[in-house]
Amino acid sequence: MEKNVREYLYKHIPISRALGIDAEVATKERVVLFAPFANNINHKMTVFGGSLHAVCTLACWSLLYLNLQELKVQIVITKSEIDYLAPVSCDFRASCFMPDESAWLRFLNAVQSKGRGRIKLTATIGHAVHYSATFAAIRIE
Amino acid sequence: MEKNVREYLYKHIPISRALGIDAEVATKERVVLFAPFANNINHKMTVFGGSLHAVCTLACWSLLYLNLQELKVQIVITKSEIDYLAPVSCDFRASCFMPDESAWLRFLNAVQSKGRGRIKLTATIGHAVHYSATFAAIRIE
Numbered sequence: 460m461e462k463n464v465r466e467y468l469y470k471h472i473p474i475s476r477a478l479g480i481d482a483e484v485a486t487k488e489r490v491v492l493f494a495p496f497a498n499n500i501n502h503k504m505t506v507f508g509g510s511l512h513a514v515c516t517l518a519c520w521s522l523l524y525l526n527l528q529e530l531k532v533q534i535v536i537t538k539s540e541i542d543y544l545a546p547v548s549c550d551f552r553a554s555c556f557m558p559d560e561s562a563w564l565r566f567l568n569a570v571q572s573k574g575r576g577r578i579k580l581t582a583t584i585g586h587a588v589h590y591s592a593t594f595a596a597i598r599i600e
Numbered sequence: 601m602e603k604n605v606r607e608y609l610y611k612h613i614p615i616s617r618a619l620g621i622d623a624e625v626a627t628k629e630r631v632v633l634f635a636p637f638a639n640n641i642n643h644k645m646t647v648f649g650g651s652l653h654a655v656c657t658l659a660c661w662s663l664l665y666l667n668l669q670e671l672k673v674q675i676v677i678t679k680s681e682i683d684y685l686a687p688v689s690c691d692f693r694a695s696c697f698m699p700d701e702s703a704w705l706r707f708l709n710a711v712q713s714k715g716r717g718r719i720k721l722t723a724t725i726g727h728a729v730h731y732s733a734t735f736a737a738i739r740i741e
Contacts, residue, residue: 471643474651477618502612508677509657510615513650536649540681 461485464521475517478510482521483552490522491554505546511553512541515582515590518555522580523594526557532570532596537577539592547587555582566596574598602626605662616658619651623662624693631663632695646687652694653682656723656731659696663721664735667698673711673737678718680733688728696723707737715739 464485468475479498484491492514499510516536523534557563558580569576575597582590605626609616620639625632633655640651657677664675698704699721710717716738723731 467643472641472648474618474640474648477615499615500613502608503674503676507613507615507654507657508680509650509654512653512657512680513648516648516650516653533644535644535687536684538681538683539649539653540679542679543677546676 460525464490464525467524468517468521472517474513478513480514480517485521485525487525487557489554489556490518490525491552492518492521493550493552496548496550503546505548506551508541508543511543511547511551511584511588512539512590514551514553515541515555515584515588516592518553518582519580519590519592519594522555522557523578523596527596530570530596531599533599535595535597537593537595539590541588541590543588545587547584551584551587553582553584553588553590555580570596570598601666605631605666608665609658609662613658615654619654621655621658626662626666628666628698630695630697631659631666632693633659633662634691634693637689637691644687646689647692649682649684652684652688652692652725652729653680653731655692655694656682656696656725656729657733659694659723660721660731660733660735663696663698664719664737668737671711671737672740674740676736676738678734678736680731682729682731684729686728688725692725692728694723694725694729694731696721711737711739
């Protein structure tokens with residue numbers, strides 16, 4: 460599954476290759492994306508904030524992709540917030556976990572009954588970054 | 601100035617080259633960064649949300665860089681929020697303007713008197729994206 464996710468991202472979202480992403484964990488419960496320091500440095504020799512945001516976005520998107528593959532839906536990000544709590548000065552990993560079950564079931568139910576639903580996911584990069592984003596899933600037929 | 605900003609970004613934040621950024625306007629009043637569709641597409645053939653965020657971040661950062669060059673400060677992003685209001689399906693431009701003068705003067709005064717200050721900047725990509733971020737400037741000596 461990990462190799463599939465990486466290949467999917469490289470093929471369909473080419474900037475993910477420039478970010479140097481690798482999928483270390485890619486299950487329906489959890490996605491962990493790795494990214495190397497060298498690809499993502501900035502002028503202060505820390506990781507560029509835009510890269511941290513992009514890898515978190517891809518981790519959350521991948522988790523939704525893995526969970527919604529059987530449904531015919533398009534996944535769209537509608538908003539995000541990120542807190543940069545500490546600088547990152549090395550290779551890093553963005554982790555995204557499934558939200559609590561009741562929120563997930565409400566989301567799935569909305570997609571199935573109304574053709575669209577929204578879900579808020581969070582991702583973290585150690586204690587350095589806290590990210591949250593709202594995604595919409597829209598049934599396409 | 602435009603060429604200088606692009607070269608600075610390419611040299612110090614190498615992912616900006618992968619994003620394909622060009623600095624169309626780079627003055628102390630306004631920064632407009634261009635980015636091509638091809639570098640930033642996603643699986644839906646729209647622009648990847650992480651790219652939109654990254655180019656907005658670079659536009660705001662560049663505006664601060666141009667205004668604070670004479671001061672010895674380090675510029676750090678502390679948080680950001682982005683609303684994706686509509687998909688972007690073509691080359692795009694992120695524009696960042698100076699905040700209102702009173703906020704700017706309070707910020708400058710804090711940097712000069714206390715050695716650090718915070719400022720909130722906004723950037724837009726047409727009507728499709730609204731981005732805001734808080735940056736800290738910290739005097740280094």
